[in-house]
Amino acid sequence: MIQKLIEKIRKTNAPIVVGLDPMLAYVPEHIQKKSFAEFGETPEGAADAIWQFNKEIIDKTYDLIPAVKPQVAMYEQFGIEGMKAFQKTVDYCHEKDLVVIGDIKRGDIGSTSAAYAVGHLGKVQIGSHSFHTFNEDFVTVNPYLGTDGVKPFADVCREEKKGLFILVKTSNPSSGEFQDRMIDGKPLYEHVAQKVAAWGEELMGEEYSYIGAVVGATYPEIGKVLRKVMPKTYILVPGYGAQGGKGKDLTHYFNKDGLGAIVNSSRGIIAAYKQEAYAKFGAENFADASRQAVLDMIEDIRSAL
Amino acid sequence: MIQKLIEKIRKTNAPIVVGLDPMLAYVPEHIQKKSFAEFGETPEGAADAIWQFNKEIIDKTYDLIPAVKPQVAMYEQFGIEGMKAFQKTVDYCHEKDLVVIGDIKRGDIGSTSAAYAVGHLGKVQIGSHSFHTFNEDFVTVNPYLGTDGVKPFADVCREEKKGLFILVKTSNPSSGEFQDRMIDGKPLYEHVAQKVAAWGEELMGEEYSYIGAVVGATYPEIGKVLRKVMPKTYILVPGYGAQGGKGKDLTHYFNKDGLGAIVNSSRGIIAAYKQEAYAKFGAENFADASRQAVLDMIEDIRSAL
Numbered sequence: 199m200i201q202k203l204i205e206k207i208r209k210t211n212a213p214i215v216v217g218l219d220p221m222l223a224y225v226p227e228h229i230q231k232k233s234f235a236e237f238g239e240t241p242e243g244a245a246d247a248i249w250q251f252n253k254e255i256i257d258k259t260y261d262l263i264p265a266v267k268p269q270v271a272m273y274e275q276f277g278i279e280g281m282k283a284f285q286k287t288v289d290y291c292h293e294k295d296l297v298v299i300g301d302i303k304r305g306d307i308g309s310t311s312a313a314y315a316v317g318h319l320g321k322v323q324i325g326s327h328s329f330h331t332f333n334e335d336f337v338t339v340n341p342y343l344g345t346d347g348v349k350p351f352a353d354v355c356r357e358e359k360k361g362l363f364i365l366v367k368t369s370n371p372s373s374g375e376f377q378d379r380m381i382d383g384k385p386l387y388e389h390v391a392q393k394v395a396a397w398g399e400e401l402m403g404e405e406y407s408y409i410g411a412v413v414g415a416t417y418p419e420i421g422k423v424l425r426k427v428m429p430k431t432y433i434l435v436p437g438y439g440a441q442g443g444k445g446k447d448l449t450h451y452f453n454k455d456g457l458g459a460i461v462n463s464s465r466g467i468i469a470a471y472k473q474e475a476y477a478k479f480g481a482e483n484f485a486d487a488s489r490q491a492v493l494d495m496i497e498d499i500r501s502a503l
Numbered sequence: 504m505i506q507k508l509i510e511k512i513r514k515t516n517a518p519i520v521v522g523l524d525p526m527l528a529y530v531p532e533h534i535q536k537k538s539f540a541e542f543g544e545t546p547e548g549a550a551d552a553i554w555q556f557n558k559e560i561i562d563k564t565y566d567l568i569p570a571v572k573p574q575v576a577m578y579e580q581f582g583i584e585g586m587k588a589f590q591k592t593v594d595y596c597h598e599k600d601l602v603v604i605g606d607i608k609r610g611d612i613g614s615t616s617a618a619y620a621v622g623h624l625g626k627v628q629i630g631s632h633s634f635h636t637f638n639e640d641f642v643t644v645n646p647y648l649g650t651d652g653v654k655p656f657a658d659v660c661r662e663e664k665k666g667l668f669i670l671v672k673t674s675n676p677s678s679g680e681f682q683d684r685m686i687d688g689k690p691l692y693e694h695v696a697q698k699v700a701a702w703g704e705e706l707m708g709e710e711y712s713y714i715g716a717v718v719g720a721t722y723p724e725i726g727k728v729l730r731k732v733m734p735k736t737y738i739l740v741p742g743y744g745a746q747g748g749k750g751k752d753l754t755h756y757f758n759k760d761g762l763g764a765i766v767n768s769s770r771g772i773i774a775a776y777k778q779e780a781y782a783k784f785g786a787e788n789f790a791d792a793s794r795q796a797v798l799d800m801i802e803d804i805r806s807a808l
Contacts, residue, residue, distance in 0.1 A: 221614060222629065230630070239630030271615045275622035276629075277636030281586050303611055305645060307675040309526060310576045317580035324527065324581075325535070325544030331582030340610060342647045342670060344677030365647060370612040372649035376695065379686040386691070390681065 199335045199360045200403040200410075200432060203297045204457060206264030212496045213452070215299060215434070216259060216488075217464025218287060219269035220248040224469040226481040245279035248272070251484075252287050255468055256294055258485035259492050265297035267434075267462055288334055298334045299363065299434065305340030305347045312350035320354040336361040338412060338434070341390050345397070352401055352409065361408040361432075366391050366424060369414025369437030387420065388427060395428040406432050406458065415448055415461065422450035425458070433459045438495070439466025445498035452503060461499060467491045504640045504665045505708040505715075505737060508602045509762060511569030517801045518757070520604060520739070521564060521793075522769025523592060524574035525553035529774040531786040550584035553577070556789075557592045560773055561599055563790035564797050570602035572739075572767050593639055603639045604739065608670065610645030610652045617655035625659040641666040643717060643739070646695050650702070657706055657714065666713040666737075671696050671729060674719025674742030692725065693732060700733040711737050711763065720753055720766065727755035730763070738764045743800070744771025750803035757808060766804060772796045 207213050222230070225247045233250060237243035256266070268291075273284035291298045304314040318337045321328040339351055339362050351362055367377055367387040377387040391411060398407030407430050413421050415437035425433070433451050438444070438461045451459035470476040470491035471484040479487035512518050527535070530552045538555060542548035561571070573596075578589035596603045609619040623642045626633040644656055644667050656667055672682055672692040682692045696716060703712030712735050718726050720742035730738070738756050743749070743766045756764035775781040775796035776789040784792035 219615070221618075234630055239632045241627070241629065241634055241636065244627075244629045269611075269615055269618075271609070271611060271618040271622070275618040275627045275636065277622065277627075277634075278583060278586055278590065280622075280636075281583055285583065303645075304576070304608070306574075306576060306608055307673065310524070310574055313526075313574075313576040313580040317576070317582065317585070322546070322549075322580045322582075324546065324549045325539055327544045329546055329582075331546065331580065331585075340608075340645050340647055342645055342681060343673050343675060344680035344682070346675040346677040368612065368648050370648060370651040372651040375649035375698065376647060376691065377649070379691065379694065381684040381686055381691075386681065386684065386686075389684065393680065 199297065200406050200408050203264060203432070203460070204406065206297060207457065207460065210262060210264050211500065212263055213457070213460050213499060214263055214492070214495055215265040215267045215460050215462045216255070216263055216467050216492065217267045217269060217301070217462050218252050218255070218468065219272045219464040220251050220468060221272060222247065224465070224472070225251045226471070226484050228482060241276045241279040244276050245283040249283040249286050253290060254485040255488045256291060256296070258489045260294040260296055262489070262492050262496065263296065265299055265460065266291050267299040267301050269301040269464065285332060288332060297336070299336040299338070300332065300334030301338050303338045303340050303365065305343055307343050307346045308350065311347050312354070315351045315354035319351070319360045320358050336363055336410070338363045338365065340365050341393065348397055352397060355408045356401055361410060363410040363412050363434040364390070364394050366394060366411040367413045367417060367420050369416045373414065388423065391424050391427040395431055398428070398431050402430065405455070406430050410434055412436065413451065418447040418450060421448070425450055425453070429453065435459055435461045439463040445502035448499065449502050456503060463495055467495070504602065505711050505713050508569060508737070508765070509711065511602060512762065512765065515567060515569050516805070517568055518762070518765050518804060519568055519797070519800055520570040520572045520765050520767045521560070521568055521772050521797065522572045522574060522606070522741070522767050523557050523560070523773065524577045524769040525556050525773060526577060527552065529770070529777070530556045531776070531789050533787060546581045546584040549581050550588040554588040554591050558595060559790040560793045561596060561601070563794045565599040565601055567794070567797050567801065568601070570604055570765065571596050572604040572606050574606040574769065590637060593637060602641070604641040604643070604668065605637065605639030607642045608645050609642065610648055612648050612651045613655065616652050617659070620656045620659035624656070624665045625663050641668055641715070643668045643670065645670050646698065653702055657702060660713045661706055664713070666715060668715040668717050668739040669695070669699050671699060671716040672718045672722060672725050674721045678719065693728065696729050696732040700736055703733070703736050707735065711735050715739055717741065718756065723752040723755060726753070730755055730758065734758065740764055740766045744768040750807035753804065754807050761808060768800055772800065
């Protein structure tokens with residue numbers, strides 16, 4: 199799947215991913231109204247609203263982008279109905295030939311990590327049959343439990359030719375509380391990065407590994423260091439746009455081949471119509487605002503590289 | 504909810520929690536057969552099988568124990584149908600007045616952590632209504648993202664009087680890869696423990712905090728240290744039984760008041776009938792084997808304290 203991701207990045211010339219993190223507050227009134235009229239102000243109504251919202255954004259942006267990153271928490275909060283909307287979103291993105299990065303940040307040990315891995319990337323065995331369940335192409339994974347937590351995911355990736363993005367340095371202000379602590383002269387995130395590189399060596403695609411890393415856009419100096427620690431690791435970069443990262447800060451996340459990083463924007467794209475810069479589109483045309491925000495983001499990053 | 508947990512531990516005199524982690528391989532043939540006959544070898548069939556399995560174990564053990572800990576991965580792997588079985592299990596445990604610890608190990612930042620928190624502990628707002636969705640009493644949380652990741656959970660806990668168990672030192676062999684690394688003369692897990700204690704001070708129940716910690720049974724010497732670092736923190740102790748921990752190893756996880764720790768066993772209880780010691784019960788009476796295993800575990804821990 200890393201090959202498909204790279205191909206799509208080359209084809210679109212857009213190393214970006216749209217984060218499908220639909221908070222209900224982002225969904226325009228007219229969509230909420232319609233969904234609530236049909237299903238009530240219920241989890242079913244909310245799930246329908248976020249699904250309709252996603253669908254329009256996907257329809258208006260899929261030709262410009264290689265990948266999407268649905269944040270499962272935004273669906274999971276609505277329970278079963280929310281998870282149905284998550285699944286629908288993943289399936290629909292596949293119909294549109296988008297690479298789907300499930301932002302699930304799971305991480306556990308042994309058979310438990312294996313269960314997450316089959317549920318999100320692989321096939322679950324039931325009697326003599328096996329089934330894809332959520333079926334994303336990549337998922338994000340938390341490294342705190344070490345190799346025991348990552349290996350079951352890696353095993354499924356090998357079998358399914360899918361991939362991971364492992365949290366190394368996150369974009370949030372308090373990420374430094376543990377991730378920046380110095381161990382033998384290097385911050386923890388660098389030790390994690392070394393492990394990610396080592397895990398990735400075992401699972402190489404043609405140019406890059408199946409195992410990628412998450413490094414926040416909000417720490418460009420750290421990105422520069424980590425690019426070198428993990429030369430064959432694709433870096434997923436959250437924190438662009440709404441969280442403060444800009445294209446010119448991100449050049450060092452890329453390799454000289456122009457590859458090696460994919461930059462995520464969520465709110466900045468899906469709720470673009472709420473920003474002054476895109477207000478002229480109006481809430482009715484929110485997806486056109488998203489398309490324009492995607493074009494602007496691509497331009498910002500292309501001009502920086 | 505920490506008060507209710509303590510009351511129930513006092514009443515049962517059993518500081519234990521049964522891990523409801525139903526791998527399909529644990530579910531006796533006769534249950535699988537029945538569920539598959541009704542729903543086919545499908546996710547629906549698998550979900551029914553693990554639900555029937557859980558229900559019998561709950562019915563045979565709920566009077567002996569204060570709490571259960573369903574591991575969401577084991578349900579999530581079956582997709583939507585699996586999540587329905589998770590929800591059914593949580594609801595049924597509440598009917599039986601058990602405290603439910605959702606072993607979800609989520610952890611993200613800001614609005615994303617908030618979404619997990621409302622989805623698993625709180626109420627999600629939809630229009631002018633609010634809904635409990637999965638509605639556990641406690642959840643496990645991963646600390647790698649720092650305070651930004653934990654605060655949204657803590658906020659919901661304050662409002663709902665619910666609680667957390669934050670991963671400090673996990674029970675798996677490779678937990679040391681990052682957790683044991685020395686920072687300023689102390690291992691990372693001890694720094695995490697200090698944060699857990701500090702977060703917990705802001706959210707105190709009568710004797711113990713709403714914010715607990717996870718410390719594996721497989722590292723008793725570490726348990727001894729962490730007990731002192733987090734005196735008012737309830738410690739959830741996985742790794743008893745199948746993973747190697749024994750009652751006599753666990754005395755130092757408890758405070759002098761006989762409280763402060765709750766020991767989990769999953770496989771050792773729910774798949775007891777597969778062990779030689781309980782084979783006499785036979786697969787048909789698997790839940791009686793689980794009851795006996797609970798009684799034996801309680802005895803092992805009581806005699807050690």
